[in-house]
Amino acid sequence: xxxxxxxxxxxxxxxxxxxxxxxxxxNHKDIGTMYLTFSLIMFLVGGAMIxxxxxxxxxxxxxxxxxxxxxxxxxVHALVMIFAALMPxxxxxxxxxxxxxxxxxxxxxxxxxxxxFWLLPPxxxxxxxxxxxxxxxIGDGAIATGWTFYAPLSIQGGMGVDFAxxxxxxxxxxxxxxxxxxxxxxxxxxxxxxxxxxMPMFAWAWLVTAFLLIATIPVLxxxxxxxxxxRHFGTHFFDAAGGGDPILxxxxxxxxxxxEVYIVLLPIWGFMPQILQTFSRKPMYGYKAQVISLWAIGAxxxxxxxHHFFTVGMPVPALLYFMYSxxxxxxxxxxxxxxxxxxxWKGSLSFxxxxxxxxxxxxxxxxxxxxxxxxxxxxxxxxxxxxxxxVAHFHYTLFAGGMMGVMSGVYYWLPKMTGHMFNERLGKLxxxxxxxSFNLTFIPQFFLGLAGMPRRxxxxxxxxxxxxxxxxxxxxVLGLSQLIFVYNIVSxxxxxxxxxxxxxxGAEGLEWTLPSPPPYHSFxxxxxxx
Amino acid sequence: MVMQFLKKAGLGVMLAMISLAAxxxxxxxxxxxxxxxxxxxxxxxxxxxVIVMIIFLVxxxxxxxxxxxxxxxxxxxxxxxxxxxxxxxxxxxxxxxAILLYIDFxxxxxxxxxxxxxxxxTKTNADMVVKVTGSQWRWQYEYMxxxxxxxKFVSNLITPQDQIDNKAEKGxxxxxxxxxxxxxxxxxxxxxxxxxxxxxHNWWVPAFGSARDAIPGFLRETWVRVDxxxxxxxxxxxxxxxxxxxxxxxVDAVSAEEYTKWIxxxxxxxxxxxxxADKVWTKEELVAHGKEVYxxxxxxxxxxxxxGLPPTFPALHGSKIATGPIFDAEGKLVKDGHLDRVFNGKxxxxxxxxxxxxxxxxxxxxxxxxxxxNAVGDVLQPAQVKxxx
Numbered sequence: 019x020x021x022x023x024x025x026x027x028x029x030x031x032x033x034x035x036x037x038x039x040x041x042x043x044x045n046h047k048d049i050g051t052m053y054l055t056f057s058l059i060m061f062l063v064g065g066a067m068i069x070x071x072x073x074x075x076x077x078x079x080x081x082x083x084x085x086x087x088x089x090x091x092x093x094v095h096a097l098v099m100i101f102a103a104l105m106p107x108x109x110x111x112x113x114x115x116x117x118x119x120x121x122x123x124x125x126x127x128x129x130x131x132x133x134x135f136w137l138l139p140p141x142x143x144x145x146x147x148x149x150x151x152x153x154x155x156i157g158d159g160a161i162a163t164g165w166t167f168y169a170p171l172s173i174q175g176g177m178g179v180d181f182a183x184x185x186x187x188x189x190x191x192x193x194x195x196x197x198x199x200x201x202x203x204x205x206x207x208x209x210x211x212x213x214x215x216x217m218p219m220f221a222w223a224w225l226v227t228a229f230l231l232i233a234t235i236p237v238l239x240x241x242x243x244x245x246x247x248x249r250h251f252g253t254h255f256f257d258a259a260g261g262g263d264p265i266l267x268x269x270x271x272x273x274x275x276x277x278e279v280y281i282v283l284l285p286i287w288g289f290m291p292q293i294l295q296t297f298s299r300k301p302m303y304g305y306k307a308q309v310i311s312l313w314a315i316g317a318x319x320x321x322x323x324x325h326h327f328f329t330v331g332m333p334v335p336a337l338l339y340f341m342y343s344x345x346x347x348x349x350x351x352x353x354x355x356x357x358x359x360x361x362x363w364k365g366s367l368s369f370x371x372x373x374x375x376x377x378x379x380x381x382x383x384x385x386x387x388x389x390x391x392x393x394x395x396x397x398x399x400x401x402x403x404x405x406x407x408x409v410a411h412f413h414y415t416l417f418a419g420g421m422m423g424v425m426s427g428v429y430y431w432l433p434k435m436t437g438h439m440f441n442e443r444l445g446k447l448x449x450x451x452x453x454x455s456f457n458l459t460f461i462p463q464f465f466l467g468l469a470g471m472p473r474r475x476x477x478x479x480x481x482x483x484x485x486x487x488x489x490x491x492x493x494x495v496l497g498l499s500q501l502i503f504v505y506n507i508v509s510x511x512x513x514x515x516x517x518x519x520x521x522x523x524g525a526e527g528l529e530w531t532l533p534s535p536p537p538y539h540s541f542x543x544x545x546x547x548x
Numbered sequence: 549m550v551m552q553f554l555k556k557a558g559l560g561v562m563l564a565m566i567s568l569a570a571x572x573x574x575x576x577x578x579x580x581x582x583x584x585x586x587x588x589x590x591x592x593x594x595x596x597x598v599i600v601m602i603i604f605l606v607x608x609x610x611x612x613x614x615x616x617x618x619x620x621x622x623x624x625x626x627x628x629x630x631x632x633x634x635x636x637x638x639x640x641x642x643x644x645x646a647i648l649l650y651i652d653f654x655x656x657x658x659x660x661x662x663x664x665x666x667x668x669x670t671k672t673n674a675d676m677v678v679k680v681t682g683s684q685w686r687w688q689y690e691y692m693x694x695x696x697x698x699x700k701f702v703s704n705l706i707t708p709q710d711q712i713d714n715k716a717e718k719g720x721x722x723x724x725x726x727x728x729x730x731x732x733x734x735x736x737x738x739x740x741x742x743x744x745x746x747x748x749h750n751w752w753v754p755a756f757g758s759a760r761d762a763i764p765g766f767l768r769e770t771w772v773r774v775d776x777x778x779x780x781x782x783x784x785x786x787x788x789x790x791x792x793x794x795x796x797x798x799v800d801a802v803s804a805e806e807y808t809k810w811i812x813x814x815x816x817x818x819x820x821x822x823x824x825a826d827k828v829w830t831k832e833e834l835v836a837h838g839k840e841v842y843x844x845x846x847x848x849x850x851x852x853x854x855x856g857l858p859p860t861f862p863a864l865h866g867s868k869i870a871t872g873p874i875f876d877a878e879g880k881l882v883k884d885g886h887l888d889r890v891f892n893g894k895x896x897x898x899x900x901x902x903x904x905x906x907x908x909x910x911x912x913x914x915x916x917x918x919x920x921x922n923a924v925g926d927v928l929q930p931a932q933v934k935x936x937x
Contacts, residue, residue, distance in 0.1 A: 078718060078722060078723075079711070079712060079713065079714040079718065080712055080713060080714070081714065084790070085790040085791070085792070085793065085794075086790045086857075089787070089789070089790065089792070157859070158859055158860050162789075162790075163787065164787050168747075168748060168786075168787070170746065170747045170748070170764060171747040171748065171787065171788060171789060174746070174747060174789070174895075174896055176859070176860060257765070258763075258764055258765020258766060259765060263765075263766070264748060264763055264764065264765070264766075265763065265766075298618075298626060299620070299626040300626040300627060300628065300629075301628065301629075301630035302630060303629070303630055303631060304630070304631050304641075305630065305631070306631075307631075327761075329750060329759050329760055329761055329785075330748075330761045330763065330768070331760055331761060331763075331768035331769070331770075334664060334665065334668050337664050337668070338661065338664060341657075341660060341664070342653065342657060345652040345653065345656070345657065346652070348648060348652055349645065349648060349649065349652070352644065352645065352648050353645065355607070356641065356644060356645075359607065359610060359611055359614070362611075362614050362615075362618070363610075363614050363618065363627075364614070364618055364624075364626070364627040364629075365614075365618055365624075365626045365627070366618065366619075366620040366624050366625060366626035367614070367615065367618050367619050367620055367624070368619070368620045368621065369615075377611070377615065380611065381608060381611065384604060384607060384608075385604065388600040388603060388604055389600070391596075391600060391652075391656075392593070392596040392597070392600060395592060395596065395656060395660045395663075396660060396663070396664050396667070397585075397588060397589055397592055397660060397663030397664060397667055397757075398589055398592045398593050398596065398663075400589065400667070400757060400758055400759045400760075401578060401589050401593070401754065401757060401759070403759060403785070404750065404759075404785040404786060405785070465575065465576055468575070468576070468577050468578050468593075469575035469577075469578075469579070469754075470578075470579060470752075470754035470782065470783075472752070472783050472784070472785040472793075474787040474792060474793075475783070475792060475793030476793050477712060477723060477793050477794075478723065478793070479721070479722055479723050479724045479781075480718060480720070480722050481575065
């Protein structure tokens with residue numbers, strides 16, 4: 019993508035080039051590109067980790083790794099995928115598209131924007147460095163507690179936990195900075211005439227996301243800091259022997275952790291209706307209802323956290339409250355689904371790659387949502403909880419609902435960003451391989467969970483062997499299919515058929531009024547919205 | 549080309565699936581319920597699955613209809629609506645919302661309420677109490693009242709390491725077999741108290757439908773009433789470190805007569821063990837018994853040859869603690885000495901005081917000092933351990 023924006027460089031005399039351009043850039047498109055590239059790289063890193071795990075699970079018995087290393091892989095996989103792949107992808111889109119969509123020249127706080135990105139690579143290095151250090155005999159590897167840091171296991175853990183704590187701090191700072199930037203940009207820099215209720219849905223969704231981040235990241239930061247002082251400075255926040263409570267950690271963690279799910283998904287719910295409307299050639303259905311639902315989900319997300327640990331033992335009223343409030347989320351979410359489907363209803367549909375991903379996304383994310391509804395039931399949750407059923411459920415929400423949504427967005431905006439069309443045939447192949455192998459990977463895991471296989475075990479009883487074998491084979495197909503995605507992006511950035519300004523026949527919105535790729539400083543004349 | 553490839557690939561996958569299915573047994577749902585709670589859970593699960601399947605298929609049907617019929621390539625002209633325009637349309641958009649409201653809070657919500665109340669009522673008509681203690685990586689059971697009061701034992705995985713390392717054929721109950729089964733009488737409501745000595749564990753038997761965390765420093769509770777005699781197997785369900793996959797739960801549900809007989813056996817064993825603490829053992833006897841105790845309890849961290857897994861799990865071979873003095877000149881326990889460490893634990897090392905009996909502790913210490921390449925030469929007698937209690 020760098021080569022294409024370079025063309026617009028000549029207009030600027032004092033611009034550094036080479037590596038200094040990327041280190042010092044305050045341009046929202048450069049920063050967006052860096053976020054998206056970082057996200058893609060970490061997606062591959064996290065994917066490689068989990069393929070090693072799936073390889074170990076191919077058959078019963080320990081073949082490839084020790085349980086200690088296995089525990090490190092599963093936790094770091096999750097942290098990488100959530101914090102270093104999904105969240106940066108959403109921020110990358112925000113950087114690239116928000117200013118274009120609302121008619122602003124750039125993000126409101128460009129230097130902060132630069133800093134927000136450059137905190138990420140050190141954080142990723144901190145998270146994965148213990149793997150390398152262990153090879154040289156320093157420490158015993160990365161964090162091995164799963165991504166949830168549960169005390170007292172995390173208090174017992176090695177220095178990998180400390181690395182992960184500092185990494186989370188950096189990631190948190192980066193997210194809060196990004197959120198402040200998004201809020202300031204959206205509230206202050208919209209083109210004249212663009213009232214809040216005329217804003218693109220993506221801007222609305224990111225506004226909710228940003229508020230959620232600011233509300234919850236400090237709680238996570240506090241929780242992991244308490245963990246750090248428990249580990250090294252003699253406090254007893256999570257140690258019953260000193261008057262603390264291990265469950266306090268779970269409350270604090272999930273107060274962040276549940277909204278985090280929506281933090282990852284909301285930006286996708288923002289741009290998805292725009293994609294659906296483009297390829298349906300028909301206006302978005304229920305704009306107002308969607309905006310209200312996004313806010314309702316954002317608010318509910320903050321008050322349902324304890325459904326992540328029903329099995330710790332809670333008073334009955336608490337169980338009932340968290341169950342019913344969790345079920346209530348299905349209502350605004352159903353409104354969104356209704357609006358998405360009503361948007362394509364009676365449209366004039368065509369299925370280019372972004373639309374393929376978008377429709378596949380509705381169906382698969384729907385499975386994630388519906389299984390989430392049954393998980394809300396406390397009694398049944400005793401069986402589902404911490405079994406492979408839950409693993410399958412949250413991969414339907416976070417891989418299908420998250421990653422496949424991001425892929426849809428990438429294909430949708432890639433021609434706008436690079437100025438070239440990608441290879442449509444490869445895009446479609448990528449979709450079909452991803453969708454099919456994804457289902458073959460995770461449908462067996464639903465059954466494994468029902469049959470009684472706990473998650474996070476490196477070895478399993480013989481009755482789980484067949485489904486695990488299928489899941490592993492499919493996971494490798496899923497992983498390797500993503501190389502098509504990488505190839506398609508890289509070759510699209512390098513060249514290809516010239517993209518038009520509008521790119522897609524039915525595309526609406528300010529970003530499509532600019533050339534592809536847009537000039538370095540976007541709008542030279544401020545657009546107005548009627 | 550793409551479609552042809554997909555058809556071929558799809559066919560291949562289908563064939564592979566069919567051949568796999570023909571050769572293997574698959575479980576598609578929860579195991580057969582053995583308790584009222586599991587029966588309830590299965591019922592709830594089946595009902596919900598039907599409901600969400602219907603929702604899914606209806607929505608998918610609508611989408612497929614639209615995808616097939618509203619295509620540009622078929623010349624379908626796009627409509628221009630962006631919301632309900634008439635009053636009746638507004639009402640119609642509210643219908644799915646109302647249906648969902650009904651499903652959430654009536655169809656699912658009301659039975660769920662009753663299930664929760666049943667699940668959490670551990671005390672009403674409880675016949676007996678069993679305390680379950682999780683430790684890295686074994687379960688400990690203690691009968692708190694009734695005829696079995698005082699019976700107490702540790703339950704360890706007995707799957708040989710060779711099977712796990714693929715050096716030997718895997719047995720039928722691979723990873724789900726333990727030395728001492730928890731034995732419960734059929735048809736009795738057992739109140740299960742849970743706690744832990746180190747990190748959070750979760751005591752789970754799928755056929756019982758109950759899973760509850762064992763939390764260090766706190767008591768949690770659940771209950772089981774096994775109505776069908778048999779052996780039930782489950783596992784720890786909360787990540788608890790490197791042995792998480794290796795701490796199964798095995799429960800035998802037996803008739804009242806068998807239960808009484810089993811208790812008598814247990815009490816004889818306990819008496820023998822405490823009698824053993826009073827006699828003087830030879831070094832050979834202690835080393836031989838100590839080796840058994842070591843393999844079962846210590847080898848998972850300190851390894852079979854005592855080489856350990858540094859830095860987390862130190863080696864015992866040549867260790868300062870395992871070759872240093874146990875008692876000082878005045879006969880007092882040396883702080884951070886061998887017996888103190890085994891007895892009271894420190895950091896990751898669990899306290900074995902409440903887990904192993906005097907004979908086991910004395911034997912394993914004697915073994916560690918005179919085996920694993922160490923040759924201190926001294927002997928620790930069970931009576932010396934008993935004196936410290």
